[in-house]
Amino acid sequence: MSLACKSCGSMLTEPRIIQAVPSDFLELKRFLGSFTGAGFEKHELAHMFLLRDSHNGQKIVGAAELFPCSDGSFYLCRVKVARHLRRQGIGQYLFEYAIGHAQKLGARDVYVVTRFRETAPAVRIVRKLGAIEISQAILQKNVPRHMVDRYSSLQNRFWRFPL
Secondary structure, X not given: OEEEOOOOOOEEEOOOEEEOOHHHHHHHHHHHHHHHOOOOOHHHHHHEXXXXXXXXXXEEEEEEEEEEOOOOEEEEEEEEEOHHHOOOOHHHHHHHHHHHHHHHOOOOEEEEEEEOOOOOHXXXXXXXXXXXXXXXXXXXXXXXXXXXXXXXXXXXEEEEEEO
C-alpha cells in the first residue's frame, strides 16, 4: 500500500502498524483530538496501535484502540486517520489489522460504534468487512458500560464482527 498526502503530494510507502509506547502518549492524545481523545489515559496505550509516517518526522497518521472485554470479546474504538490521508484505505487497513490481531488473541467477537450516517466512512468499512448491526443493549452487555455510555442511539450505530 502506498499513500499520497492530499496537500503536498509526498508519499507514505509501506505503512506499518506498531504498538504504542509510553512516549507516544501526548502526541497520540493531540492526534485523537477533543472528542476521541477525551478521557484517554496512559494505561490505554497497551491497547493502542499506531501508523506513523516514516517520511514526515515519524508523525502519527493513523491510530486504533483494541480493548479486551470479557468472554473473548474486544471493543475496537478510537480509529482515526490524519485528515490529509483519508479516503485511501488507511481506515480499512486499521480495522483489518485490529480484527486480525483480535483473532490471533482468540477473540470471539469485536464490537464497534460508528456515527449514524449511512455515508460515514466507518459505516462503509464495517459493512464491507462483514459486521452485523446490533442494538445498544447488546453492545452494553459485552463492552464495559463506562466505555460506551457516552454514545446515543440517535447519533450512533452499534456493530459486531463475529469471528
